[in-house]
Amino acid sequence: MGASSSTDNKESPEKREIESLAASTGALPLLQRSFSNLADSQSNTVSFQSFKQSFCLSYNTTTSEGNQKIPDSFPKLLEQLGSSLVDLFFVPEKGGGLSWVEFAKGYVKCCGRMSASMSFNTLLRLFHVTSQNAGISSKLEFESDESDCKINGSISATELLTFLWMCWTMSWDGRATKSENELFLPEISHLILSAIVSCTESGESLDVWDSSADVLGLELEIPIGKFLTWAVTTIPSVTECLGHFCNSRLQHSLSVEDGSGPSNSADSASKTSENVLLTCGRAWAISLACKNTISEEILSSCFPGNSDETNEHLLYRSKYHGKGMNRLWSNVQGYHAPVLVMVSVISAKDYEGSSTEKKWVIGAILQQGFENKDTFYGSSGTLFSISPVFHAFSSSGKEKNFAYSHLHPSGRVYDANPKPVGIGFGGTLGNERIFMDEDFSKITFRHHAVDKTYQPxxxxxNQGYLQAEALVLDVEAWALGGKKAKDVQDAYKKREELFTDQRRKIDLKTFTNWEDSPEKMMMDMMGNPNAPSARKEERGK
Structure with missing residues (x-):
């Protein structure tokens, strides 16, 4: 194999070091197989030009969620993305071909283990170089070629949209299953507004209720230093797109040898997400805020394997199953794995006829699913302000009042100190940061000062300090525990259905005699209340 045939003693220490770094990413076997497939048997090097060609992106059609306008610069950027990546990281020293060490070193440069700041620097450098190669002006300035160098300059709203869509495209690559060669772009105005509100002085006074529809029209520049701070805290997982893209393209080099087709085709995700709260753009934003395996489960709703409208991850939706705790419980009971709750609301004042309608969407992740308790529970969790502006509020580490979900107690008629019935997050009983009533008709929001469980x-x-109430429009619960957790819930439901059927079953053999049947006894009682006792006397004779 080309990756292990080197006999140059001077290269051996470097070779061992690079292989060790590649192994730390978990991609060393993939790199070795791809190098063996791509390398020329005579020179034991990979042709630089053919390798660059294998990273090129080409889509027959490009559509966007909600028909959002696609900047003219974006298709040009994608045309240069693959070749820019190879030119930037995979550099042959002698020209002509990549040796095994250069091949592995290039992968480590762009996908190796590094700090969050270095990962963002690498990703922004790729965006900057790609923009220049596509003839697109960029205001970013890098003080050196080092991956941890300081970056100066700013990024506009349009550039930010293009940058995030570039990251989405790299994550999209290789995930789809059809052969339509179609690229679908998510609606991410909530992410753009989040960066603008967090990083610019103008964003603090921006009316996001009116601006969410046209972020490209915002003539604002975001200082790159503040942008990096926002990105590291709000969308830390976005840098993983680079590793996914490289792995996808290397895997594709193996599938070509096997006779498989290209893997950069895509399903039309618009069909699966246009009618639910968890749209592709919202799901992607939530996945970028997560740093664990839940991220991949959320992404599976972004990149569906088919275009059926019924999503297997959707446990409950109030528009389908009806509103209220009991309706929710019948669909989530028995699911003991992470669940994403989405709630769409409208301001009560707007519902009464205000000229400016204000709707927003929030979310929360329950790590162990729902539990019917009259106290708070959970070991961790995250709250999300999703639309019109995206923010994630992870655990503060001070308290553990992550979730509260309580149904009406069964078997008790009177309770001197009844506990609230509904769903809550953060705060304390009766003073929750978020609380939705048992009918899913009203939701109450309180200032973060009452909550020590989640970040402020x-x-x-413009939430303010006062308690705010809103009307609930729709509620969704999404399964994030994978197939195994869903199978466990399905088995639980089957057992419950079996027990219910057994309890309802009537042993007709007991009532073969009409004279002894309950129906006959009831009719006799209605006609003559003394009939049962008289009949007993007759039998006793």
Whole structure:
């Protein structure tokens, strides 16, 4: 194999070091197989030009969620993305071909283990170089070629949209299953507004209720230093797109040898997400805020394997199953794995006829699913302000009042101190940061000062200090525990159905005699209340 045939003693220490770094990413076997497939048997090097060609992106059609306008610069950027990546990281020293060490070193440069700041620097450098190669002006400035160098300059709203869509495209690559060669772009105005509100002085006074529809029209520049701070805290997982893209393209080099087709085709995700709260753009934003395996489960709803409207991850939706705790419980009971709850609301004042309608969407992740308790529970969790502005509020580490979900107690008629019935997050009983009543008709928001469980921040624009109430429009619960957790719930439901059928079953053999049947006894009682006792006397004779 080309990756192990080197006999140059001077190269051996470097070779061992690079292989060790590649192994730390978990991609060393993939790199070795791809190098063996791509390398020329005579020179034991990979042709630089053919390798660059294998990273090129080409889509027959490009559509966007909600028909959002696609900047003219974006298709040009994608045309240069693959070749720019190879030129930037995979550099042959002698020209002509990549040796095994250069091949592995290039992968480590762009996908190796590094700090969050270095990962963002690498990703922004790729965006900057790609923009230049596509003839697109960029205001970013890098003080050196080092991956941890300081970056100066700014990024506009349009550039930010293009940058994030570039990251989405790299994550999209290789995930789809059809052969339509179609690229679908998510609606991410909530992410753009989040960066603008967090990083610019103008964003603090921006009316996001009116601006969410046209972020490209915002003539604002975001200082790159503040942008990096926002990105590291809000979308830390976005840098993983680079590793996914490289792995996808290397895997594709193996599938070509096997006779498989290209893997950069895509399903039309618009069909699966246009009618639910968890749209592709919202799901992607939530996945970028997560740093664990839940991220991949959320991504599976972004990149569906088919275009059926019924999503297997959707446990409950109030528009389908009806509103209320009991309806929710019948669909989530028995699911003991992470669940994403989405709630769409409208301001009560707007519902009464205000000229400016204000709707927003919030979310929360329950790590162990729902539990019917009259106290708070959970070991961790995250709250999300999703639309019109995206923010994530992870655990503060001070308290553990992550979730509260309580149904009406069964078997008790009177309770001197009844506990609230509904769903809550953060705060304390009766003073929750978020609380939705048992009918899913009203939801209450309180200032983050009442909550020590989650990080502080506004759950909707201009929340203020006062308690706010809104009307619930729709509620969704999404399964994030994978197939195994869903199979466990399905088995639980089957057992419950079996027990219910057994309890309802009537042994007709007991009532073969009409004279002894309950129906006959009831009719006799209605006609003559003394009939049962008289009949007993007759039998006793």
């Amino acid at each position: 921040g506004s759950l909707f624009p």
